[in-house]
Amino acid sequence: MRSLAKPAAFVLALWTGAALADDARHGNVPFVDPPILPVAGPQGSVVLDAFTDWVEVPGLGRVEGASSYDLEMAGAAPVPQRRSLMPRILDIAPGTTVEVRLRNHLTTLEAADLADPGKAMPDATNIHTHGLIVSPTGIGFGSGHEAPHLGDCVYPLAASTAHGPMPAGMDHKPAGGRLRDACAETAHLPAEMGDLTFAGDLLYSYAVAKDHPSGLFWIHPHPHTQSEVQLSNGLSGLLAIGSIWDYLAFDCRVTASPYDPTGACATQEAQRRERELEHRVEHDPDGLAVRYLALKDIQVRERADSTKAKPHFDLIAFPHRPAMKPAPGADDPFGTANDARKALCGTLALGSDGDIAFPAGTPRARGVCWAPVDPKAPAPRSGWVFPVSGQVYPEIEVKADMELWRLANTSADVTYRLQLVSDSGAALSMQPVALDGVALAAPVAAPHDSAHASSKGLSTSGRGVTEITLMPSARTEVLVRRCAKDDRPATDPRSGCLPPQGAIHATLRTRGVLTGATDQDGDFWPAIDLARVEWGAPRNDAQEVRHPRVIAAAGPAAAALAPAAKATSAPAVATPPAPAPGGADPCAGKHYGHGPGSFSIDGTQVRLIRLNNKSFGDDEVFGIHDELLDLRSHALDKGHAVRVAQLVTEGAAQPQDDSGKAPDIADIELGDACQDAAVAPFGDTDAAAMAAAEAAFKAYYRPFAMDVDNVTTTHGVTEYWLVINDAPECHNFHIHQMKFATLDADFMGPDTPSVDQCAGDRKAERPVNQRALQDNIPLPPKTRVLLKIDFDGPKLGRFVFHCHILEHEDKGMMATIRVAAPAEPAEAAPN
Numbered sequence: 121m122r123s124l125a126k127p128a129a130f131v132l133a134l135w136t137g138a139a140l141a142d143d144a145r146h147g148n149v150p151f152v153d154p155p156i157l158p159v160a161g162p163q164g165s166v167v168l169d170a171f172t173d174w175v176e177v178p179g180l181g182r183v184e185g186a187s188s189y190d191l192e193m194a195g196a197a198p199v200p201q202r203r204s205l206m207p208r209i210l211d212i213a214p215g216t217t218v219e220v221r222l223r224n225h226l227t228t229l230e231a232a233d234l235a236d237p238g239k240a241m242p243d244a245t246n247i248h249t250h251g252l253i254v255s256p257t258g259i260g261f262g263s264g265h266e267a268p269h270l271g272d273c274v275y276p277l278a279a280s281t282a283h284g285p286m287p288a289g290m291d292h293k294p295a296g297g298r299l300r301d302a303c304a305e306t307a308h309l310p311a312e313m314g315d316l317t318f319a320g321d322l323l324y325s326y327a328v329a330k331d332h333p334s335g336l337f338w339i340h341p342h343p344h345t346q347s348e349v350q351l352s353n354g355l356s357g358l359l360a361i362g363s364i365w366d367y368l369a370f371d372c373r374v375t376a377s378p379y380d381p382t383g384a385c386a387t388q389e390a391q392r393r394e395r396e397l398e399h400r401v402e403h404d405p406d407g408l409a410v411r412y413l414a415l416k417d418i419q420v421r422e423r424a425d426s427t428k429a430k431p432h433f434d435l436i437a438f439p440h441r442p443a444m445k446p447a448p449g450a451d452d453p454f455g456t457a458n459d460a461r462k463a464l465c466g467t468l469a470l471g472s473d474g475d476i477a478f479p480a481g482t483p484r485a486r487g488v489c490w491a492p493v494d495p496k497a498p499a500p501r502s503g504w505v506f507p508v509s510g511q512v513y514p515e516i517e518v519k520a521d522m523e524l525w526r527l528a529n530t531s532a533d534v535t536y537r538l539q540l541v542s543d544s545g546a547a548l549s550m551q552p553v554a555l556d557g558v559a560l561a562a563p564v565a566a567p568h569d570s571a572h573a574s575s576k577g578l579s580t581s582g583r584g585v586t587e588i589t590l591m592p593s594a595r596t597e598v599l600v601r602r603c604a605k606d607d608r609p610a611t612d613p614r615s616g617c618l619p620p621q622g623a624i625h626a627t628l629r630t631r632g633v634l635t636g637a638t639d640q641d642g643d644f645w646p647a648i649d650l651a652r653v654e655w656g657a658p659r660n661d662a663q664e665v666r667h668p669r670v671i672a673a674a675g676p677a678a679a680a681l682a683p684a685a686k687a688t689s690a691p692a693v694a695t696p697p698a699p700a701p702g703g704a705d706p707c708a709g710k711h712y713g714h715g716p717g718s719f720s721i722d723g724t725q726v727r728l729i730r731l732n733n734k735s736f737g738d739d740e741v742f743g744i745h746d747e748l749l750d751l752r753s754h755a756l757d758k759g760h761a762v763r764v765a766q767l768v769t770e771g772a773a774q775p776q777d778d779s780g781k782a783p784d785i786a787d788i789e790l791g792d793a794c795q796d797a798a799v800a801p802f803g804d805t806d807a808a809a810m811a812a813a814e815a816a817f818k819a820y821y822r823p824f825a826m827d828v829d830n831v832t833t834t835h836g837v838t839e840y841w842l843v844i845n846d847a848p849e850c851h852n853f854h855i856h857q858m859k860f861a862t863l864d865a866d867f868m869g870p871d872t873p874s875v876d877q878c879a880g881d882r883k884a885e886r887p888v889n890q891r892a893l894q895d896n897i898p899l900p901p902k903t904r905v906l907l908k909i910d911f912d913g914p915k916l917g918r919f920v921f922h923c924h925i926l927e928h929e930d931k932g933m934m935a936t937i938r939v940a941a942p943a944e945p946a947e948a949a950p951n
């Protein structure tokens with residue numbers, strides 16, 4: 121891959137003193153690609169500094185008090201902090217073990233906060249490598265180590281060094297032996313994260329396997345209850361694994377693995393030609409450019425000393441989330457501040473066309489929506505800023521005939537619905553290459569697929585998209601290119617290409633999103649023009665340009681996900697749970713998250729995971745329910761019990777029942793008195809009834825508790841998870857340490873007016889594609905998905921799954937999973 125790293129000084133020189141462009145047809149500043157730090161080879165060590173200071177935001181001005189990361193090779197000569205919100209990109213070659221030393225210099229807390237003994241974790245932070253298939257376990261405190269050596273473990277925290285020594289009793293470093301590894305399968309954690317806070321650096325070690333999928337991943341803080349806070353104040357970076365040529369090819373694969381479904385180059389001459397084409401396009405300035413477009417949002421208030429020549433702002437810092445909820449009826453400064461953030465730019469409205477917009481007459485927001493100015497107090501202005509890779513409304517000048525845009529949503533809470541709209545108003549077509557870091561594979565074709573899929577609102581045809589929905593933490597990579605001879609016409613939105621001739625002037629924008637089933641639920645995210653995009657006339661004759669095609673993800677994981685074969689052995693069947701005994705407590709006799717299940721594609725057991733949130737007065741409760749569910753005890757259509765295999769949408773893996781109709785996850789009857797009690801309506805005026813309702817809700821949808829084991833399973837097994845969003849708003853399911861395949865999706869629940877709100881283009885690619893792996897899946901209101909999850913490889917230990925809207929995660933929509941080694945060592949396969 122061509123390195124696009126540029127010295128950071130170049131960024132500042134371009135920006136400093138530049139006046140903002142007022143013309144909508146131009147961006148504020150030329151877009152500059154963020155710096156890339158490559159790490160290859162058996163080992164590499166880097167230092168990640170988390171700091172709070174001023175940052176220069178090209179296209180906006182200087183912002184005081186933002187948090188950001190600096191990233192350097194360990195042992196390198198110290199360089200001045202780059203002081204920008206540009207994401208640092210760590211580019212890791214497969215087969216490399218990377219050690220990351222996290223240094224914490226965050227100072228986002230007010231002095232008053234530090235004096236409050238209730239603040240257990242003053243600015244403490246940690247990191248999570250989102251989407252990487254790496255171990256959660258480390259080696260804890262080995263002898264002679266000055267800091268705990270961790271895997272991808274989200275429980276331990278590094279205290280900030282900026283506040284001086286930690287308060288007495290909070291420095292556990294000398295006694296570190298009490299917790300050798302917080303993510304080991306045998307770990308038992310304390311209830312309070314403050315008890316896992318360490319003075320000094322944290323050392324993380326990630327062994328990125330040689331067969332790790334190539335793609336785009338990211339890195340962000342994950343301190344429970346403060347993740348939203350720290351991301352909103354600026355922290356996040358990007359991770360790239362491998363080469364783009366692992367999922368693009370012109371004719372064949374030069375380095376195909378035995379698992380590669382697309383086929384290797386047949387001859388050495390074919391290999392040579394393929395490599396020559398890759399080389400040519402990589403080294404031709406008019407060939408292929410790779411851009412990292414990280415989407416993020418911050419909020420700022422203009423300072424009194426701000427001038428047009430030197431714009432100057434303070435970050436509107438996201439306040440530290442208090443450890444305790446306020447008493448009923450008491451002031452809730454955090455909740456008030458949280459609500460104010462979402463309303464900073466005024467009230468949005470849902471139009472009849474489904475678009476979210478500011479009231480008529482509000483000027484189009486170019487990178488920033490400014491709060492409605494109070495006529496009595498025009499200054500200071502406050503703004504909600506939506507930078508693209510740390511730059512506000514930049515101008516992307518496309519020089520190559522083709523660019524690969526690596527888009528990542530690194531906001532804490534915002535959902536984006538991206539469109540590339542030409543000045544003539546046409547939504548331009550882009551070609552998706554990868555979702556959530558892994559190459560798109562061609563769906564497995566089956567004669568009845570398209571009819572079945574379309575009945576569920578899914579589309580299986582077409583390779584181009586005109587809209588890309590990114591819920592928090594999602595990534596999509598798209599080719600943006602001119603049409604070639606054999607393409608569909610550029611006017612076809614499915615073409616995946618741009619008109620072959622002439623200049624193109626366009627805007628990359630987010631349309632605005634309502635994440636609720638109605639405008640009374642969920643959140644409104646604003647419509648913002650994010651960047652200008654300008655193409656000159658094609659450099660080469662577009663008709664002659666050769667474009668790479670998208671090829672499938674390769675590797676053992678992909679092979680393991682080949683469609684399930686016919687039943688070859690007797691189904692493994694678990695005993696259905698005993699019926700609940702009668703009595704006042706509808707949950708009596710119910711078992712939650714108990715033990716490893718017994719799963720097989722021909723079996724009848726799935727793990728039921730239900731997400732829900734509900735308000736009880738001022739108290740918003742978020743939680744997750746989990747249990748083992750036997751399909752035989754939950755009637756499907758016509759009362760037929762089914763096996764897991766019959767629920768799989770995809771072609772060959774979908775046996776039909778006697779009537780010829782394929783059973784569907786939407787048909788699973790989930791009646792449950794305990795769940796009924798959890799969601800029963802209550803009177804707003806009756807405090808006792810509300811308290812009882814809240815208790816019932818929490819008993820079923822349990823908010824996160826670090827010291828509780830929710831799911832327990834055994835290393836080496838494959839589980840089938842039926843994940844359900846019971847809420848009237850969008851959630852985004854994410855699980856650590858692994859990727860999953862989506863076997864079926866029901867996105868057409870009765871209360872789901874528009875799947876596009878949070879599933880967007882993803883519904884077209886994923887649910888009927890077993891070979892595609894992902895680490896997130898958007899869950900529109902009242903929808904269900906069936907996932908296949910392999911607990912193999914490095915996934916031994918204790919980690920989490922959660923909603924990746926970080927407000928929801930911090931409020932409790934997260935659960936633990938313990939993956940333990942089998943009781944008996946597995947016997948070697950007979951020869």
Ligand SMILES: [Cu+2]
Nearest residue numbers: 851923925928
């Ligand atoms: Cu959520």
